[in-house]
Amino acid sequence: MEIRPIFASLRKHRIPAILIVLEIALACAVLCNAVFMIGKRIGDIQIPNAIDERGLSVVVLNGTDPKLAASDIPRNIAALRTIAGVQSVGVTSTLPLSRNNWGWSFGLKSDSAMTDKNTFNVSLYFLGVGADQTLGLQLKQGRFFNADEYADSTLGGSALPSAHVVLVTESLAHQLWPDKAALGQSIYSKPYYYTVVGVVADVVRPQASIHSTQRSYASTFYPLQPDATLGYYLLRSAPHDRARIVRAAEQKLGEINPAAVAKGKTFDDIRGQYFADMSSMAWMLVLVCVVMLAVTAFGIVGLTSFWVAQRRRQIGIRRAVGASRGDILSYFRTENFLLTGMGVVLGMALAFGINIYLMHHYEMDRMPWYYLPASAVALWLLGQLAVLGPALRAAAVPPVVATRSV
Amino acid sequence: MFTYYLELAIRSLRRNKVLTTLMVLALGLGIGACITTLTVLKLLSGDPLPQKSAQLFYPQVDPFPMDGYVAGETKPQPTMTYTDAMNLLHARKATHQAVMTTTGAKIAPQQANAHPFYSDGVMTTSDFFGMFDVPFQYGGGWTESDDESRARVVVIADFLNDKLFGGANSVGKTLRINDHDFRIVGVLKHWAPQPRFYSLDLGGRDYGDGDAVFLPLQSARAADMAAGNTNCFDEIKDLKHLETAPCIWLGMWVQLDNSAAVADYKAFLANYARQQIALGRFHRPDTGLPDLMRWLRDEQVVPDDVRLQAGLAFGFLLICVINTVGLLLAKCLRRSQEIGVRRALGATQRTIFAQFMVEAGIVGLAGGLLGLVFAELGLLGIRHQPAEYASLAHLDVSMFALTFVVAIVASLVAGLLPAWRACVLAPAPQLKAS
Known part of the structure; x- marks a missing residue:
């Protein structure tokens, strides 16, 4: 042409x-x-998130009497277990992408304080007994918490639990200890310290970072005995059962905690709302x-x-x-x-x-x-x-x- | 003459319906997109208190340790500790001053078998209402002595009053908040500044419905109500008693009536910081005193996405205008013979130019009308979005007018080149060709 x-x-x-x-x-x-x-x-x-998202529902219970947490939480969990189709029940302080973030800064030296320049910010997840399994955390190394660790860990009025064990995500472990095994290492924020007992697959923080995917996985998990801050009741079920179970669980928790406010949703709802x-x-x-x-x-x-x-x-x-x-x-x-x-x-x-x-x-x-x-x-x-x-x-x-x- | 051009223009537009439709449609889409995004942008970047924003200032100090501080670069903290807030409040250096933070208020209705629910609450001090000109339907705010005596009093919003008391005067009645009884002392008229400037960085939404309850800070804290956003900078022994913890969680607003008062307050703040450094409480010397609109800019309250959308819409409008230029040009060059005849019969270049500009103007007007329809559709779409400002997206009178200004300007700009080409056409060759 x-x-x-x-x-x-x-x-x-x-x-x-x-x-x-x-x-x-x-x-x-x-x-x-x-x-x-x-x-x-x-x-x-x-963004990938290594928990069992498809089978997970949650009822958030707010406005309970903190003094009664020790007896209320086991009672609530027992009541939720009676709902047909519920495979497991657990309680946590927050969930990935829930925007309910409790962050803290830790250092790697035994005298690190949270205000030091070289600390790194992570999100804290407090887990009650059984939450690791209900969330579907995938253990890559080490172990989950044992019963004693759950029973001995208290929060009191403080910001951090009295336990000395922590689970970290793979990304975080790699970021903190690029050339050695994370298991057995400790993170410090004077006077608290936590030793890594397990490494789990990457779980997103309650608030994902828009800057880098790696920062979005700076999640850490701690055991905690029944405490008022554990307001997220997690339910695991078959995916098709979720809608019914969320309604039933919300109603049940509302009935046995008449002074509190119960709000149920599936994890898909949480993800949808976060990215809406x-x-x-x-x-x-x-x-x-x-x-x-x-x-x-x-x-x-x-x-x-x-x-x-x-x-x-x-x-x-x-x-x-x-x-x-x-x-x-x-x-x-x-x-x-x-x-x-x-x-x-x-x-x-x-x-x-x-x-x-x-x-x-x-x-x-x-x-x-x-x-x-x-x-x-x-x-x-x-x-x-x-x-x-x-x-x-x-x-x-x-x-x-x-x-x-x- | 103008009506004659109008007639000619309409006749010409009708002669080539497809091309006309394309032009009007493209222009309408571009204008619709622009007006939709501009409406949202205007809504989000507006002045929440137009009559008073110039006199309202947000004092900032910085109790953080020296670590991580870069002189001249690090901005002072966006919120304050309880100690600093109370020191500044009790110094009374401004015409009005109030300290505040947000909270989730659990409200238990009196009716039998009604479930408790959560509403947005503000924990503040007595001057809040006077400083922000908050309008009351019934009753009024609380007094300074109520603040001091931790009186269990509350001011509620109109929508909460409607919901709980059917809109009746509820002053004097009791409201159960977080399992404590509070006496209602005032009911607001509708009050929802956009953005919710007073609680940026204090937790909660930036836009949307107003807050439901307003409580005296100390009374609410005595009832164990939590602060919306807490940021700690040192080892914490007891998070329950935020008042003594090394944590920032309060915002403060002051009213300063003239520039002398502003200068005085700045000096006062700087002096305060120096004093605190001498006492060993502070380490960083910086303070800040932005006015309301400056504070909104500092906080980048308008979401990036909204500004990007507006930019995108203007890019799109530009494409639509270029498109219209091309199509108008095609149309007018196709009519070279007609122009030649008119010129030969005595029409001046100016009249030809005017004729084509009128034609472009009509396209613009039609595009504007269509743009209005698209903008309404766009805003309808935005109202169905999950964003917190969604329900506020409505076309107002000024945006309505702006639609037509944009449409006419866009079409006249688009018509300029074709009209000029048409009027400089030499008549003779055109006549010869036919």
Whole structure:
């Protein structure tokens, strides 16, 4: 295909050509960044979490009398066990993605205090007896807590339990002790210290970090005897039983604790609520991309149709002097290919610039390079698709047009 | 002449329905997206107390240890310890001053077999209502002596009064909060500043319905009500008694009526910090006194996503405008012959230009109307979103007007190039061609 005549013709229609190039450049820039943001959000929403999410439900019990916790909690657990279909019951202070975070900073030296510069912040999960099993924690090394450790650990008025044992996640263990075994190591916050007795697969914190996945797994687990801070009653069941069990458990806890407020939900609800804003933003980005591509495509259709109509006579002449339908078709397609090409080159530069700007002004990472060629190809395809209609109409112009109205 | 152009424009637009529809649709989509996101942005970045925000300030001090401190970079802490809050409160250096934090209030209705429920509560001091001009339906706030004597009194919001007492005057009645009896002394009129500026960083939502109950800080704490957000900076022996713990959990607002008062208060704060350093309580010298709107900016209360959406919508509108330029140009060049005839019959370049601008304006107007429909749809969609500001997303009069301004400006900008191309067309070749 000879492209010199195409350039010659584009030079004659400079303004419409520039408009198409500009439109495609803008579309390409927006598309790159929007798709990148969508991908980032989908990644965040699907953050892996090594507990038994599908079979887990919870009733959060608030407003109980703290003085009665020692007798209330075992009674509540016993009552929940009587619900048909419940496989196991446990109680914790919080859950992953519940936004109910109790954080603390620890150091690795025996004289570390929480205010030292080189401490690291983790989330604390306090577990009652049986919670490890109900949560479905996956032990990778070491052991879970034993009965004595649960029974001896109290909170009193303090922020940290009196136990000296802790479970950490794999990511955290790797981060703290990159080149030695985590088991047997200790974390310190004067006057408290905890020795790692087990390493579990990665469990997300109550509040996931948007900056790094690794920070999202800085979770630690401690045993605790029945205490008012253990307000999350966990129920494990078959996934299809959950809706019924949540209702039954909420009602039951409400009945036997009339002065408290019981609220039940499945873990799927918790995850859904946590990421609700994020997923609605992702959907809105998808919507904008689709509409924007549609508008761009229609713009190409409109302008090319106009060109075709304007050049009916030239097309007729070309056909009369021997050009085939295929020649005409490929003329318009090549023309579009060239325009889109210029558009995407400009667009990729623009996309890169926008990404840099967003990195400076928003919580945004650098866009991986392959987003640029990928969206360039997408716009090329879109352009070819949009031009097909008008180009076919052009190819259908009969040679006899050349002889008319001269 | 204008009506004649109008007629010509409508005739021309009707001649090519598909192209016209495309233009109006694209413009409408772009404008709809812009107005939707701008409405949300305006809602979220608005002034929560327009008549008073310039006089309200948020004092900040920093009781944290020296570790991690970088002079000139580290900002003072967003909340205060009980000790500092009380020292500053009792110094009475401002026209009004109040200390506050949020709490979850368990409310037990009096009716038989009604379940208790949780509502958002504010634990504060007596000046809160006077300083923020909080409107009352019945009764009023509590007094300073109530603060001091830890009186079990409460001010409730209109919606809670409607729910529990059917909207009747409930002043003097008893409300059971966290298993303690509180006497109602006041019922508010609707009051829900957006954003909920007074409790940023104190826990809870930034937007949405107002708080349900307002309690004297010390009385509520005596009833074991927990603070919404606690941040500790030293070894803690007893978390129950936050008042003596090395933890920051309170926010303070002061009203300062003029710049002299602001300067005085700044000096007072700096002096206070120096004094505390001398006493060994503080280590960092920095203090802060942002005004309300500055504080909202510092706290970045508007979510990033909302600003990104607005940026995206403008990018989209730009694409739609370029699209409209292209299509208008295509239309007008197709009518070269008509223009040639009109020019030959004596129409000046200016009249041709005016004619095409009128045509573009009509497209803009139609696009604006359609944009309004899309914006309403968009806002309807946002109201069904899970975001905490969702229920507030409504089109107001100024945004309604702005829709048309944006539409007309966008279409006239889009019409400029085609109209100019049309009017500089030389008539002779066009006539010859036909």
